[in-house]
Amino acid sequence: MPDCIFCAIAAGDIPGRIVHETEHSLAFLDVNPLAPGHTLVVPKDHYARLDDLSDEISADLFRTVDELVPRVEDAVDADASNVGINNGPAAGQEVEHVHVHIVPRFEDDGGSPIHAVAGDIPDLSDEEMSDIEAAISQS
Ligand code: 5GP
Ligand code: ZN
Numbered sequence: 501m502p503d504c505i506f507c508a509i510a511a512g513d514i515p516g517r518i519v520h521e522t523e524h525s526l527a528f529l530d531v532n533p534l535a536p537g538h539t540l541v542v543p544k545d546h547y548a549r550l551d552d553l554s555d556e557i558s559a560d561l562f563r564t565v566d567e568l569v570p571r572v573e574d575a576v577d578a579d580a581s582n583v584g585i586n587n588g589p590a591a592g593q594e595v596e597h598v599h600v601h602i603v604p605r606f607e608d609d610g611g612s613p614i615h616a617v618a619g620d621i622p623d624l625s626d627e628e629m630s631d632i633e634a635a636i637s638q639s
Pocket of ligand 2: 506508546
C-alpha cells in the first residue's frame, strides 16, 4: 500500500529494528516506545483492520505474538506486558496497517491496566447486557 509506513518497513524501503520474521509476519521495535522493548507485530501484507485478515494470516500473526511476548519480556527484564490492538481510528489506531502492540510492564512503572483505554464506563442494565449477548452470539 503506497504511503503506508509499515508496508515500507516490511518491503525494506525504510529501516526498522526488526526482531523477528515469519512467512507472513514481521516484528520490530516501536520508534516511539512506551516502555523499553515496546514491539509491534504486523502482517507483512497490508490489512487495515483485524477482520480483514484471513485465517492463515491471523494464525501466523497471533502465533508470532505468543512466541515473542516472553522473549520481549526477558530481553528487558520486564515483570509483565500489555498486549493490545487499536482496531480502527475510533480506538486510537493511527497507522492503518494491523499491528499488535507488546508493551513491557514493570512493577511500579506508573502505568495503567488495559481497562484504562475505554471512555465513559456505561451502566448497563441486565436487559441491555442480554441484548448485547444475543447480538454477538447470534451474529
Ligand atoms: P497506533 O496508534 O496506530 O496503534 O500505533 C502506531 C504505532 O506505530 C505508534 O506506537 C508509533 O510510535 C509507531 N510508529 C509510527 N511510525 C513508525 C515508524 O516509522 N517506525 C516504527 N518502528 N514505529 C512507528
Ligand atoms: Zn501497510
